[in-house]
Amino acid sequence: MKEMKVISKRFDKVNPLSIQDYINTNGYTFLKKAIKMERISIIEEVEASYLRGRGGAGFPTHIKMMGLAKETSMPKYIICNADEGEPGNFKDRAILEKDPYAVIEGMTIVAYATGATKGYVYIRGEYLEALKIMKHCIQEATENNLLGNNILGEKFNFTLEVRSGAGSYVCGEEFALIESIEGKPGRTRIKPPFPTQKGVFNQPTMISNVETFANIPFIIEIGGKEYHKIGTPSSTGTKLLSLSGNIKNPGVYEVPFGVTIRAVIEELGGGTLNNRKIKMIQLGGSCGPIIPEYMLDMIIDYERFEEFESKTGSGAIIVMDDRSDIFDILMNTVLFFEHESCGKCVPCREGHVQLLKIIDKFVKRTASSKDLDSLESLARVMHQTSLCGLGQSSPTSIISTIRFFRDEYLDRIDHPASN
Amino acid sequence: MAKLRINNIDIEVEDNLTILNAAKKYNINIPTLCNYPDLHINSECRICVVEIEGRKGLVTSCSTPVRDGMVIKTNSPRVLNARKTITELILANHDSNCNACAKNMNCELQNLSSVLGIDKSRFESTLEIAPIDEDNPSLMRNPNRCIKCGRCVIVCKEVQSTNVLELMGRSHALTVTPAFGKFLSSEECTFCGQCSSVCPVGAIMEKDETDKVWAAINNDNKRVIVQIAPAVRVSLGEELGMAPGSIVTGKIVSALKLIGFDDVFDTDFTADLTIIEEGNELIQRVTTGGTLPMITSCCPGWINFAEQNFPEILPNISTCKSPQQMFGALSKSYFTEKVGIKKEDLFVVSIMPCTAKKYEAQRPEMSVDGKHPDVDVVLTVRELGKMIKQMGIDFKTLEDTKFDNPFGITTGAAAIFGNTGGVMEAALRTVYEVVNKKPLENIDFKDVRGLDGFKETTVNLGGMDVKVAVVHTLANARIIAEQIKNGTSPYAFIEVMACPGGCIGGGGTPYGTNTSVRQKRIDALYEVDGAMAIRKSHENPSITKIYEEYLIKPLGEKSHHLLHTHYHARKVKHNEDKKNVMATY
Numbered sequence A: 001m002k003e004m005k006v007i008s009k010r011f012d013k014v015n016p017l018s019i020q021d022y023i024n025t026n027g028y029t030f031l032k033k034a035i036k037m038e039r040i041s042i043i044e045e046v047e048a049s050y051l052r053g054r055g056g057a058g059f060p061t062h063i064k065m066m067g068l069a070k071e072t073s074m075p076k077y078i079i080c081n082a083d084e085g086e087p088g089n090f091k092d093r094a095i096l097e098k099d100p101y102a103v104i105e106g107m108t109i110v111a112y113a114t115g116a117t118k119g120y121v122y123i124r125g126e127y128l129e130a131l132k133i134m135k136h137c138i139q140e141a142t143e144n145n146l147l148g149n150n151i152l153g154e155k156f157n158f159t160l161e162v163r164s165g166a167g168s169y170v171c172g173e174e175f176a177l178i179e180s181i182e183g184k185p186g187r188t189r190i191k192p193p194f195p196t197q198k199g200v201f202n203q204p205t206m207i208s209n210v211e212t213f214a215n216i217p218f219i220i221e222i223g224g225k226e227y228h229k230i231g232t233p234s235s236t237g238t239k240l241l242s243l244s245g246n247i248k249n250p251g252v253y254e255v256p257f258g259v260t261i262r263a264v265i266e267e268l269g270g271g272t273l274n275n276r277k278i279k280m281i282q283l284g285g286s287c288g289p290i291i292p293e294y295m296l297d298m299i300i301d302y303e304r305f306e307e308f309e310s311k312t313g314s315g316a317i318i319v320m321d322d323r324s325d326i327f328d329i330l331m332n333t334v335l336f337f338e339h340e341s342c343g344k345c346v347p348c349r350e351g352h353v354q355l356l357k358i359i360d361k362f363v364k365r366t367a368s369s370k371d372l373d374s375l376e377s378l379a380r381v382m383h384q385t386s387l388c389g390l391g392q393s394s395p396t397s398i399i400s401t402i403r404f405f406r407d408e409y410l411d412r413i414d415h416p417a418s419n
Numbered sequence B: 001m002a003k004l005r006i007n008n009i010d011i012e013v014e015d016n017l018t019i020l021n022a023a024k025k026y027n028i029n030i031p032t033l034c035n036y037p038d039l040h041i042n043s044e045c046r047i048c049v050v051e052i053e054g055r056k057g058l059v060t061s062c063s064t065p066v067r068d069g070m071v072i073k074t075n076s077p078r079v080l081n082a083r084k085t086i087t088e089l090i091l092a093n094h095d096s097n098c099n100a101c102a103k104n105m106n107c108e109l110q111n112l113s114s115v116l117g118i119d120k121s122r123f124e125s126t127l128e129i130a131p132i133d134e135d136n137p138s139l140m141r142n143p144n145r146c147i148k149c150g151r152c153v154i155v156c157k158e159v160q161s162t163n164v165l166e167l168m169g170r171s172h173a174l175t176v177t178p179a180f181g182k183f184l185s186s187e188e189c190t191f192c193g194q195c196s197s198v199c200p201v202g203a204i205m206e207k208d209e210t211d212k213v214w215a216a217i218n219n220d221n222k223r224v225i226v227q228i229a230p231a232v233r234v235s236l237g238e239e240l241g242m243a244p245g246s247i248v249t250g251k252i253v254s255a256l257k258l259i260g261f262d263d264v265f266d267t268d269f270t271a272d273l274t275i276i277e278e279g280n281e282l283i284q285r286v287t288t289g290g291t292l293p294m295i296t297s298c299c300p301g302w303i304n305f306a307e308q309n310f311p312e313i314l315p316n317i318s319t320c321k322s323p324q325q326m327f328g329a330l331s332k333s334y335f336t337e338k339v340g341i342k343k344e345d346l347f348v349v350s351i352m353p354c355t356a357k358k359y360e361a362q363r364p365e366m367s368v369d370g371k372h373p374d375v376d377v378v379l380t381v382r383e384l385g386k387m388i389k390q391m392g393i394d395f396k397t398l399e400d401t402k403f404d405n406p407f408g409i410t411t412g413a414a415a416i417f418g419n420t421g422g423v424m425e426a427a428l429r430t431v432y433e434v435v436n437k438k439p440l441e442n443i444d445f446k447d448v449r450g451l452d453g454f455k456e457t458t459v460n461l462g463g464m465d466v467k468v469a470v471v472h473t474l475a476n477a478r479i480i481a482e483q484i485k486n487g488t489s490p491y492a493f494i495e496v497m498a499c500p501g502g503c504i505g506g507g508g509t510p511y512g513t514n515t516s517v518r519q520k521r522i523d524a525l526y527e528v529d530g531a532m533a534i535r536k537s538h539e540n541p542s543i544t545k546i547y548e549e550y551l552i553k554p555l556g557e558k559s560h561h562l563l564h565t566h567y568h569a570r571k572v573k574h575n576e577d578k579k580n581v582m583a584t585y
């Protein structure tokens, strides 16, 4: 299997800082094309493409665009979510550093189609290089009349600003991110109203992932119908994957939806280092499910992933071989989320510390079957009742390992520590 | 209208209702914890979750609007299990020593646990003991009991605009505290106590001073006298099992006598006196080109707020002491002289709807001899309720008793001091007649009544149309104060009350205060007013008498010494710093 380089076509081929390089490789052709189209036709192309958000939840992008376009309160905002704080994810960073103008062009097309006039690129604080590049590129684009007032001589204004997070993972959640842009602590808000109704500064706002925006010029290029032919019916187009863990060639790979995880690991990643046996993989990063080796023939597809009650659309694959211990991994994962919880709602704020206490018993082999019940029930309650995606998805690793690796839990109960 | 099914019952409700309120209409009461009437939805506790057919997760009924065709279960096993688990999580991080908590038997968390059948959390305790904040005269904050529901933060920010309390930190280390984890005394807390009246548990409460009162009553060398504020007579009943708005004036006097107070007086008397002094001050300011607009001074929550945030407008505030402190000053001068006892042998207790009055009473200015406070102890309505229960008095069946003299004869004008607009109306009833030298045709100033945040009216005084305004809540007070600061205030006289609804909604009134309860207490005050023989302060014969006997004349030398005070600018919070720190969380 080979990669299908659509979003990553310029990676390592052009100087990412040079707007001239970008233009020479077809860059801005599609903004020029879009700006001559009816606004609604642009949204219709995105609808025909059935592009789904690449930030995790896989929400159809055209619905957000339509929602924003319909709002009449001005100004309207577009936010590019480049917070990418979840361990195991690094594909947005690759786009920001290697093809930044594609993100800017995508945002500009969306702004034109929806009537937005202001935008933010919210970049994770640790991504210093990406921050620098994005600032530079916004300036270049502005100087070339590709951002700012009367873009390309049309009656269309769109300005873009870079914002950076204070290094907290939960700021990637859309409302926490919005609060953070407003200068408040990064804690989510209740929905409804949704961001397209009342977002940043209580104005209509569309917030999407870096990769989502990077897909827009390509959709305008080939048209929604053609785009829809790539991938599977429920998941169209390509996906950038962040491949990590015990793997020979870790990195970012672009594949069409519908390929198997096994093909990605073996043919693109080159298999495990030392050719050790794969025990399990975690899909989508720390908040994703942990699935056993025998499921690797599963295809990459939003619908398949949803069966694990998880929103794994961000495209991370973390490979773990037969030496890895489930409880070590759970401990680290839950510690991460315990640290990152914003503390606003009870299940997440109080739940993570209790999860840690129970997992610790499994690590130390002092757990009873009652602890297993408690762990499972608590994880489910957190999943079902937490206020935002952090608390809803963080127990996924627990729920999935209890499902697929129940034996290991029972083994720890049946073989307690000797003293 | 939306048609939906809740627990197999078909219902039809307005489209914009939340599931919680829709269910309530059909007598299905979904338990809640962080939710509070009149405050915006918080959705932090997640207790009110319900199941909607076709959705994987559970949704909070407080924040989810109904939709046509929804099929909802409010009590499925999944829902009950979630509710129980969440409550147990809260309990695991809560100091559950109920017997040591003044909120025992009156606590929403305790009630919820009992409804869900939880006697002990299955989770290990994660409580880390933090210091108790009680180095101020008004409030006690026990963070170990705080369940982080956020109600107090919303009240302090949105209703009062005081921004003292914040959600600080994150994850399990989240705390609800004055910024930087300081104590209330080091922040610009007005001690309005609104936070204490919405706290579902015993995490913010008035400082309990009932012990001091019991000690005084049991001290044979002390003459112990008590005054009750206007709002107390229409709110105490709730504390003792009666309906909101019950008028219990005569029962209170009986109860206080049974408890052992030597004399039971009415703050309404000094409310009338306030009107005479303040009315004359207004007339003087208007006729001699004094600082205008003049603002009322009877609310210590407002005084604290102004001293901390608006030093520029302190000259606008009437120099009159509040009725509570006028009472205190007269008790430790006129009264002690009249009955022939030493000041130190008199113990003055106030029963107030207010926690800020506890602060006010210990201000150094509030002492006629410069040594002892004029008012020795201030109790809230809730604390008095507790004393009545401790005495085992069957309050509901008490006979009425009259107030003692010389501070017992009062007017309807004084009674309405207890609600927003009341001081203004009382003042207008007097000032109009004094200035225009003719009786009012209609003494009801309806424009300044009611729960609107801003009210205004125009009165003709001596041929001149004068605009007056009434505001309540400190957020509204802030707006009116900004106007004065900018020189754009069109008013001559402004009444400000810190608490929503005025003192009947005070921080020391019975728990469960909301708009409908406030309205009932207000209606009761106007009922008291309407039933009074005298309804204008200047017609109170005891007031005439005290001027003849003692004070000589309004704004005179004696008044100046006993009944007037001054204000000081106090430190200004570094809001910018605070904002920057908050942004890093």
Ligand SMILES: Cc1cc2nc3c(=O)[nH]c(=O)nc-3n(C[C@H](O)[C@H](O)[C@H](O)COP(=O)(O)O)c2cc1C
Binding pocket: A052, A053, A054, A055, A056, A057, A058, A059, A081, A082, A083, A084, A085, A086, A169, A170, A171, A172, A173, A174, A175, A207, A208, A209, A210, A212, A388, A389, A390
């Ligand atoms: C805790 C948490 C962290 C998140 N972090 C990110 C992130 O770093 N980048 C991102 O694009 N979406 C993130 N999301 C998802 C966003 O809330 C939002 O769904 C997404 O930005 C929408 O973009 P899309 O429609 O293009 O997927 C996060 C969600 C949660 C709950």
Ligand code: SF4
Binding pocket: A170, A187, A188, A340, A341, A342, A343, A344, A345, A346, A348, A349, A386, A387, A388, A389, A390, A391, A392
């Ligand atoms: S789920 Fe966690 S991160 Fe999200 S609002 Fe609740 S406490 Fe905050």
Ligand code: SF4
Binding pocket: B155, B156, B160, B162, B163, B164, B165, B184, B188, B189, B190, B191, B192, B193, B194, B195, B196
């Ligand atoms: S007493 Fe009033 S000002 Fe002080 S913290 Fe409570 S609500 Fe805020």
Ligand code: SF4
Binding pocket: B145, B146, B147, B148, B149, B150, B151, B152, B153, B176, B195, B198, B199, B200, B201, B203, B204
């Ligand atoms: S102090 Fe009371 S009202 Fe404030 S957050 Fe804690 S429990 Fe809630």
Ligand code: SF4
Binding pocket: B191, B192, B298, B299, B300, B301, B302, B353, B354, B355, B356, B357, B497, B498, B499, B502, B503, B504, B505, B506, B507, B508
């Ligand atoms: S309105 Fe009344 S109860 Fe509230 S602070 Fe002022 S005086 Fe006290």
